[in-house]
Amino acid sequence: YKDKKNGTKWTVDSYMANAYAGYIWGILDTSIGTRYTYLDNQSYKAGNATISADDTDTLTAVADFKVSKEFAQDNGVMVEPSVHVGFTYDIVSADNSANVNLGGGYGTYNIKGERLHKAGIETGTGVVFKKDNMELHLNYEGAFRKDNYSNGGFVKFKYNF
Secondary structure, eight states: OEETTTTEEOOEEEEEEEEEEEEEETTEEEEEEEEEEEEEEOOEEETTEEEEEOOEEEEEEEEEEEEEOOEEOTTSOEEEEEEEEEEEEEEEOOOOEEEEEETTTTEEEEEEOOOOOSEEEEEEEEEEEEETTEEEEEEEEEEEETTEEEEEEEEEEEEOO
16 A cells, blocks of 8 residues: 555555365365465555554465356357355464554554455356367356455456366
């Protein structure tokens, strides 16, 4: 985040590691595992105030169920639609807080954040078109928790050498 008008610059580096195991039964692909997320929040200045946020660690258990099937078209294109639903639960999570130091001797205070609801649902749908060495992926992904949600669309082109 950069605000040229007020000279504010805020940086957050995020890291994620996943470990999953699963099994495929025909058109049903099941998996369970864990997801570790680390957010490295950098302190920043906004006007005379200096804000330093705590780093955040989250360990999430995930169970995912996906249904997909390939269909061959007369023109040689393979079409693979899919839909999935996943259930998540945060085993370890933190409520974020930030320390704010007001310049000019006005004091320091702490802002307490709220922890996200531990349970959530992740869902998505997509279609992959394959022809020769090329693939085109069109996907929607959504993540939903109480009072928090995320929606995203993805387009990916892949050429296999």
